[in-house]
Amino acid sequence: KQLSFLGISTANMSPSTIKQQIAIVAPMSGYISKINFHNGMYAQSSISLMDIISSEHLHLELDVFEKDIANIKKGQKISYTVPALGQSVYYGTVEVIGKEFNINSKTIRVHGHLEGTKPTFLKDLFINAKIYLNNEESLALPEEAIIKDGANSFIYVANEKLNDKEIEFEKIAVVTGATDNGFTAVKLIDTIPDGMQIVTKGAYYVYAQSKAGELEHEH
Template sequence: MNHSILLFSILASILLFSSCGNSSEKPVQHIQEEKTDLLLDKKEANEKKIQLTKKQVEAMNISFGDFSQIKISKFVSATGTLGLPPNAYSSVSAKTKGFIKESKKYVEGSYIKKGEIMAYLENPDLILDQQTYLEVAAELRFLKQELSRQKELLDANAGVLKNVQKLSAQVDMKTATLKGIAQRLAYLGISVNNLTTNNIVHRITILAPMSGYVTSINMHNGMHVTPEQELMVIVSENHLHLELDVFEKDIALIKADQKISYTVPALGSEVYEGEVHVIGKEFNVENKTIRIHGHLEKKRPKFIKDLFIEAKIWLNDRTVQALPEESIIKDGAFSCIYVAKEKQDGAEIEFEQIKVIAGATDKGFTSVKLIDPISDDKKIVTNGAYYVYAQSKLGEGGEHEH
């Protein structure tokens, strides 16, 4: 709610309670003529008093309490993005040149599993490679048989050593050729274990190299591609982390394993958790910041590349005196709280404004340092402080009524 509207509503409530709670009382006539300086000083002092009737205090649910001793951690604010390490990205490309066929209907943001068929690649050269393999395999079988026969003749003193040596060299060369073709076909995804003239294929599959989300697509059916072309990019969020920029003045406070709480404004106000993992070693001269890398914990936000985040890096916990966040009023350049004597006679309760130094806020409580001490007979307004603040502003307008 707009601050001005809230203040106006509270002022209206106070006026209503004042008029209703005092309708049976006689109006008090303010002194119009100030006869002495003493009377003037007394009037000014009265105008500075903040007073509410006990009925108003009850109706506005104003309650009193004391400081709480709780653990509140200071924090360093930071901004950044959800990032990924280089090995979280994978480019998809064809293993040889050819034409794209039966491309799946992926769009950016689609999730894909490792090993999933993304498209087929057709190329007549694939047929020639398999044909060559089968031909070399047949030649090798013949050479091995001939080598075996020549060795038998040589053992029987009927053969020629030179023929054996020549055949042995040819067997070695054909073996190397065959293994090379087999490795090439295996790289393309064609197994030679059961390859025959009856199962030669004319196309190969393009498979997803890893599981993740598609971030770019540069292929379509009928498109001629080469191994140098990037057809698609897949990102895996398994190694998603925080990339935060911390200002130079705060970097000395940051240590590994400190807790991080962060929000992704574009996705709502939900708070997620993480911790400091690595403190960067490079200083950004332009922005006067250092990069902090943080690990995510438990529940993670939906990943959208380079999405802006706001974070708090929490420093070591310490026990401090604190008050509920709503009991501290920010008024211009300073913060204040309100106190009142625990026991007061009469129909009204008088409040006193105390200036304080507000510190870190955590889980609804704010650490507080007093500028001046509070006497033991006074209690702090822990709920409804804004009503008292509104009454103080009403009093400044000179319209306070009893």
């Protein structure tokens, strides 16, 4: 019975099959994060020989500041990057919101499940993560496409260049929202005319030229 506990089958045991070494089979698949023994050491039943991290149950551990925790809900989407492994973006969802407050860091631990493609994780590896508070979709434009003039914001639209004619520009007022990774959410106040396209590059140049034209007109 003791041999069966070691994973040794006694059904086909014979003098020719007896070996000086036996293989210790881990109870799960994964990778070894810590080894607690050395050659010649007596392995007692009360001693953990090694620590194994299962690759099947990896999760995210995020520290959320107390002022933001009221906005966090189970099921919200998470995007994250692993700086040590590059700038690739991965995704997950909020699964468990902790109940213990960390007095030193003023944070609460949030656990997230991984979705889709997973990076090659190492234990305790630092990540940058964002939790999306809602699933609303909106038009987003590069920050350089949005012109701010005092309290007002607008974008430029232009007609396609036909027969070498000059391109005509028109301003469209917008209301700006959140900015993320160089893009800003916008809500159009006016409808974009048919045949016009949003100017995403060089908008400030167009704005500067229009202001210069206004000054020349004043003279």
